[in-house]
Amino acid sequence: GQSLEQPSEVTAVEGAIVQINCTYQTSGFYGLSWYQQHDGGAPTFLSYNALDGLEETGRFSSFLSRSDSYGYLLLQELQMKDSASYFCAVEDRTNAGKSTFGDGTTLTVKP
């Protein structure tokens, strides 16, 4: 099976940079995704990494190290609207196309 670990809560101030880590255990890693979910809303897709390295999309970047079974989501120039839960999700070859989600990290951005 698969398992993922991410911090339950992170707090940062507006304008700062925050990194949300995710470590995973899986038998046949395929890729790591990140999702954002605002309170009461649906998860929305942010990024997907299948190869080692950094993927940048505007203020958000996602990093993957397959050898360390580790990834992170980097949020820059934090805004109040970034307060939300962030989930990492892993796909593996034995479960191709189906994502297993972590329990999420609640990010609180303070003024």
Next chain:
Amino acid sequence: IAGITQAPTSQILAAGRRMTLRCTQDMRHNAMYWYRQDLGLGLRLIHYSNTAGTTGKGEVPDGYSVSRANTDDFPLTLASAVPSQTSVYFCASSGGLWNGYTFGSGTRLTVV
């Protein structure tokens, strides 16, 4: 607007009753999924369908059934609801891993 429509938005259901949660997508995605999300936790996969006519069991399938008669619709049925099925249910579809999942707005179900 392309996306996923779920109905109802919320429902209070008496234990023992049968209920079907509806999910329709207009993106022509082959793969569709049902997840449940309990308070403060991540999403757990209930059932999935890789293409019309096929379905499979996820991590927590007991007490639920699905069907996939066509590409667009993927209903989830609770045969005889129990309080532990109180949760928020999200339907999702995928056109490929690189584009992630598109989620519906969810159905908040309370079983009393």
